[in-house]
Amino acid sequence: MENIKGIIFDYGGTIDSRGVHWSEVIWAGYQANAVPVDKSTFRDAYVFAERELARTRHILPHHTFADLLLIKMRIELQWLVDQQHLPADAVERWAKPVADYCYDAARNSIADARPVLDELYSRFPMVLVSNFYGNVEAVLEDFDLRRYFRSIIESAVVGIRKPDPRIFSLGVEALGLPPQQVLVVGDSYKKDIVPAESIGCRVAWLKGKGWTPEEDAQMHPAIISTLSQVLQMVD
Template identity: 35%
Template structure:
């Protein structure tokens, strides 16, 4: 990988967790609350709530807690319709985990922002910029490519290009850091962008390609970048 001028980050599963996408985090919490539906049905309820959240609700100005609460309430009406409090408990757990990860990663991002241009590229609901602002992170990023605002989703090249153009760099001058092989790694690879897979501490699948770097935690990114920075 060439030494980068810019770093692009996914949000869910990357900035707010060490490699676990939201579904993998929500699934055991719903099980713990007593959801006994087949796994495929649980996943459908999650994705129905997730995909339709901006259509069903006005998300403008909502922070992370309010956004997750709506997602869980919608899924909960299918999974545990007679226990609305279960959705509230799941939402609180998810938000607490996310905020702990964001707080852990914030010092890393602050140090990186002194040396690189940073952006977020996320398949989100259209209110990610406000969420980042509420969490005290927005000022670290030169661009926030939220699919709900940009009108394109990863791995479509358009959403990556949207962020790159606002940072004023080419794909070859940036690295993408994300947890999804299909969305983050594949999208970056097609553009010729360096890519870092946040696989978590116990990855179940191999990396996307020989060029991918692999991290267990975002806190290891600075050490991964050190050789490339030294080569500048």
């Protein structure tokens, strides 16, 4: 892939979970802690929590990823209690163990990503474009990732969410490059790859287990299975 002069990274699902949708990471945390719900019921709780976080400001700018996960697990588990899928003490029993499992999973994924980020940072200006809850700066600082990115374009701050391509246009503007010279690295076909290509960016799709069978079945010539493959793409 020639003439790449700058890189836009997605965060959640790309840097912190190796391309695997975060619902799958959390589900693994439920299983590791023997939370007695089936996957379909868990997915309902996951959707409820995401919608609750979108409509009510539970997450504040200073919250770290550990804080965010604990808040999210409490919302999910309380919904499962309210729907009578789990006993009344479920939040107390499982919120922190599941949150801790997920935090460790993110930390391990970031450790894998760091050598790639180090190499790319030495060669390219980079911007982060993320759908997040208003605290991505605190999350990045907590994981010592903020230093890699010239600018942070966060949906909760700029008022534009993926898959709206305008959020990627903001990232391109922050790099000061034409889109044809920008590589966008993301884990979602619909939210990263399609909108980035629509404005002329080059793409790398870090494809792991997705949210839907349709996305799992989707193919694209720029699929990668590990972030280290980005280094090969820009050589």
